[in-house]
Amino acid sequence: MLFELLSDIVKIENVLFVVKSEGVTSEVRSPLSIKQKEKWITLGENDDPAHMHIDSELISHAEFIKEIKPERTSFSVRFYNKDNQRVLAAFFTKMYDDSKTLIPERKKLYEQMNQKFSSKINFKKNLV
Incomplete structure (x- = not known):
């Protein structure tokens, strides 16, 4: 289901993928290619200057979020780990x-x- 959701998203123009970790934010714009080998989902091509590898075993759930702001509403899909941290x-x-x-x-x-x-x-019921 994770691969299917990501496959649909990467085809859409003007989607910005944001990877956030402590001290670093990475942004990659769609459309992107997608493939999966074992647990790893790759968005983009390995030879491209920007691409990402997602460990499908560590993504537990996702949510469609509409965030209402004073001048506009933002639309996103957010992916979380088992500790409910957005990855x-x-x-x-x-x-x-x-x-x-x-x-x-x-x-x-x-x-x-x-x-x-x-x-x-919910992608995984019992992530360790």
């Missing part, structure tokens, strides 16, 4: 036009994906 996020960017109006097609894309996978997705 990866996919932010849907360019959701608004120049006049700060939400673009209906972009919102529909996000909503369809949310319906397909549900708002909260």
Whole structure:
């Protein structure tokens, strides 16, 4: 299910993947290729200047998040480990036009994906 969700997200233009760890933030923009070998999911190509390797065994769950802010709402899918720490996020960017109006097609894309996978997705029941 994790690979399927990521596969759908990487095909969408203007999604920003953000990897955060203490002291470092990495950002990679879609569209990206995706492949899986054993537990490792690779977004992008190994030879490209930017790509990421995701240990599928350490991602326990994901949530579709709409974060309401004063001038806009942000749309994302956030991926967490067993300790409920966010390890990866996919932010849907360019959701608004120049006049700060939400673009209906972009919102529909996000909503369809949310319906397909549900708002909260549990990938592993018993991560150690």
